[in-house]
Amino acid sequence: MKVKMLSRNPDNYVRETKLDLQRVPRNYDPTLHPFEVPREYVRALNATKLERVFAKPFLASLDGHRDGVNCLAKHPKSLATVLSGACDGEVRIWNLTKRTCIRTVQAHEGFVRGICTRFCGTSFFTVGDDKTVKQWKMDGPNYGEEEEPLHTILGKTVYTGIDHHWKEPVFATCGQQVDIWDEQRTSPICSMTWGFDSISSVKFNPIETFLLGSCASDRNIVLYDMRQATPLKKVILDMRTNTICWNPMEAFIFTAANEDFNLYTFDMRALDTPVMVHMDHVSAVLDVDYSPTGKEFVSASFDKSIRIFPVEKSRSREVYHTKRMQHVICVKWTSDSKYIMCGSDEMNIRLWKANASEKLGVLTSREKAAKDYNQKLKEKFQHYPQVKRIARHRHLPKSIYSQIQEQRVMKEARRRKEVNRIKHSKPGSVPVVSEKKKHIVAVVK
């Protein structure tokens, strides 16, 4: 008699080592797994809710300054090191992993207006209200040595900002004019002016390193070419721009933080229309910094909050605030794109997560897969009203909340008036100006 036996290949179900996961045979017949859309929808909804539940972005507060923090700088080689300058002329260097201050320098009398690190990370530069530019060693003085700057340059006027070249021993300061300095010399190798203004900030382009951008108090943004020692173009906006930041992945894109509560992202080749107008702040935007991935940027505002904007969106995806955080003056995105630091009026530097609900530390592969899946689900169902509502919901301090309401009313009134004006005048006589063009006064060649 022939006996039929079931025979199976052990390769199909026996794991190689006991550390492997058990192989679970699955039948992917769609009839066995019905209702895929409703099930995924529920999963997306749960993922969105969990994201909000686990959104705890605040990590640490670094206190020690005795006056408002006026400027921040990242270390180019070390993720854990941060430099900050305060309004009393004190510069502190912090260790983020230990969350302690590792060095304190009384750098200037009066404000520390600007601080920047050298591209190699061995020294840093500060400018202050005492009309000096000082270069400091990154490492502290040895025992018995005095805390002294490497070089000090005494200028004629107050310098309001400083930035270092990304590859060469050159730095730029701004004040009455933009000066380009060689590190070895005590006088600028070239100075560029266009009109007479106090220039509030100057930034080197990180990709095409000979380009500079500056913003002045007469509401304009001026671009310079260091190699040709000439300004390139000037755009005049409605209100003053406080600072600009270049996109580290796209050479010609920069974002300007404006007094009129908005941020403007420009393509520097076409300054007459910004690529995007980012609006959500309810007070002047004081600082902006790009994520090193170039996909997002963070902005600090006078309205005591910081916001994270995707580059291609006009609305922010995240807002961070704390009860004790006052006007945020400076903000930086760390070089690993995971954290955000902000320095504010009330002498503290705060450390935030860039993704509020992200789990810190090492993820197992399954955790990672689940995270990716949840992320994709949220993306897929983002337009569903329930998902949208939960994902968008943020608790805001009362001041910001009421301001938003108020400004919404104002904006609506303005819009209505405009619509009425167009409606009641001869067709074509009142031009419709887009929101992007509305804030640009002129482009000067």
Added chain:
Amino acid sequence: MSATRASKSLLALSQQEELEDLPKEDDDDPLNTSEDEGNSDGERKHQKFLEAIVSLDGKNRRKLAERSEASLKVSEFNVSSEGSGEKLVLSDLLGPGKASSSLSSVKKQLNRVKAKKTVELPLHKEEIARIHREVAFNKTSQTLSKWDPIVVKNRQAEQLVFPLNKEPAAFAPIEHTLSGWKARTPLEQEVFNLLNKNKQPVTDPLLTPMEKASLKAMSLEEAKMRRAELQRARALQSYYEAKARREKKIKSKKYHKVLKKEKAKKTLKDFEVLQKVDPAAALEELEKIETARMMERMSLKHQNSGKWAKSKAIMAKYDLEARQAMQEQLAKNKELTQKLQATSESEEEKGNSEEEGEVLVPDVVNEIQMNGDGPNPWMLRSRPSDTRKIEVQKEPEHLPEPVANEASESEEEERPVAGEEETLLKEFEERRQLRKKSELSQDAEPANIRETKDSSSQEMLSELKSLSQKLSRADQQPRKQKVRSVGPGPQGQREEPAEEEEEPMLFQRPERVQTIEEVEELGRDESLQPMELPSHVPEGQPLERNTSDQPSTPKGKKRKEPMIDLQSLLTAKSSSVKSLAIPTAVQEDEEERAQKQMINEAFAGDDVIQEFLKEKRVAVEASKPKAVDLTLPGWGEWGGVGLKPSARKRRRFLIRAPKGPPRKDRSLPNVIINEERNIHAAAHQVQVLPYPFTHHHQYERTIQTPIGSTWNTQRAFQKLTTPKVVTKPGHIIKPIKAEDVGYRSSSRSDLSVVQRNPPKRLTSHHKEQLKKNSAH
């Protein structure tokens, strides 16, 4: 722009050179008039007064002198011609005084001035700066535009992994790092000496000199040739292996039979040849054949103990063919088991030759014998029942067909054997090709999918043909009957089976039990007149369509079948599929039947379909718009208990609701579609089409493709859930560099350029560029 400016300046220059020798009378100029207003006005008044007095007498009235202005526009800077506002040119002034020679020197001077070229006026400082800026900006824009493709690529990338610059993990070989190292201690020196003596590598430990020498032993060409040879041999081997495997895989018994037969024939031929050429070798061959026969005899193949034989034994009671087959096999057995008697040489020769054929190819012989009236014993088995059935149904057209069939087959049998084999082999080949083609064309032609599928499935089933054909035919007939009784009974269909039958069996393919058209037609017909069919038959009764027990089912029931309405038809959808599988698994079918019976018993009271219909009727009624009755009892007539408003009144005040749109489920008997908007569901629905989508179909499609691992394989799941941006914790992401993306970064440093650039002057090149810009 500069050109216009230059021309202007030239004009101004020429204007300055024009002579200004006319007296200036500046009426416009307020400064001049105010000065001599005082005295001149007084005089004029006095004069007028005197004249007026003189004119009083009326006799010598003097005509008043007309006064006219020399020019409408009088300017301090140039002379204008009279009234017209045109400019006075120097030559105009000189024109009338042609005769006088004193002016000739002036003329010469004038010509000289005209001939002289003017130098361009230097541009304004700001203007120069502006030009500089513009030129620099254009240059910078150009350098920046090289980033465009990279930016676009990064923006559209499915995934970006940061940091972007993956540094290749280049490990320096150890000898490089050790090159600076030298033996210092005595022990080290000793070791080195030893190594050197044995010619072991000291600095380059990868290969010893021996190894290097052995490497060089075989030249490259040789090695290559050898490798190619080996490759060819391997390829050939694998090819033959594959071929053998392919042939072995062919399941068709017939194919193998034919193959065997052919082989036998070949050996026979060889044997005959051998007999003539080399009798000794032929004898050996003969012995071999004898041993083969003995093997055959020893085997239990003809002992009625095989599966086939057993089944035949069961069927032999009822089936003539089976009985015959069994008898044949018994005869065979007897023949084999008989002892061989020694016979005369000639007889032996003859017998041998006869036997050889049988012994060598016993199966084939068997087959031929059985194929006396058909290619397959299974088909023969079921034929009589078929014919019987046909007789019962009294359809004369069907009667001749088995006869014709048999005739054709017998004809085929009578043909020369070799020819048959060839045709058979050819046919197998053809079928295989056809199968391949149909598989291909399934992908290629979506329009013909159904047909090709049909044919391919037929091809697939060609091996099972003999099994299924009879049964399928048996199954087809009642269904066709039904079609006829329901629909208007197309003539073509009626003739179809007859044609089919007339084909020789070999070329016939098993028909699909129920073609799609038939099913569709059925559905259409039923849907056209669903109400006409009264539910005579109780709905819950399952359809018994199993072909195995069909012959036993009474004729009356078959007649009833077409009366069963659509609802019951819907439940019996899969019968056609079943019918193919049934003959191979009779037991299963019985089990199924038993289960069905059990289910029927268990749910005897439940009339689910009836309930559903009722429910649907209620739903349809509820969804119909209601008429509003506005009659008030007691108005305009007597009211009270037991009194009803009059019919006329009721008719008058009844507002009939307009007929609503047709229900969506009106043609779907087994579905209730609720067309009311559900508010609770609406809260979870997207109201507006999201931005990048242009049509709601696109959006729905993206939503409907699941991404979870429940619905996708692991690989697909991973691919679907790849995050857009991946960053590694603890890694510094530097700004993108030209070198990273394959561009050459500017070789000269920014600094050196700055230092070399003194404050510049406007070059001719810049001017050209500027002119271009202004022209735009």
